[in-house]
Amino acid sequence: MGRQCTTGTGKKPKQYMRISVDYTHKLQLNEKLKQISSWGRQRKQIELMCSQRKGLHENLRNSGEAIVLPRDVE
Secondary structure (H helix, E strand, O other): OOOOOOOOOOOOOOOOOOOOOOHHHHHHHHHHHHHHHHHHHOHHHHHHHHHOOOOOOOOOOOOOOOOOOOOOOO
C-alpha cells in the first residue's frame, strides 16, 4: 500500500514534457552549432584580435585581400 499523503493531493504533475521538432529547426540548430565550433577552432586568432583592440572587427582582411572594382564597373 504505501504511506498516506498528509498534505496536498499526491503526485505532482511533470513539468517537462518531451516535444518533437521539425527537421528545419534541427537543420538551423545544426548550422548554429557548426558556427560555434568554428569559433572554437579560431580561438587563438580571436584572442589575438582582442588583445590588439580589434575586438569589434567582424572579419580580418590583410592588405590586398579586398576586392577592388575597376572604375568602369562601378
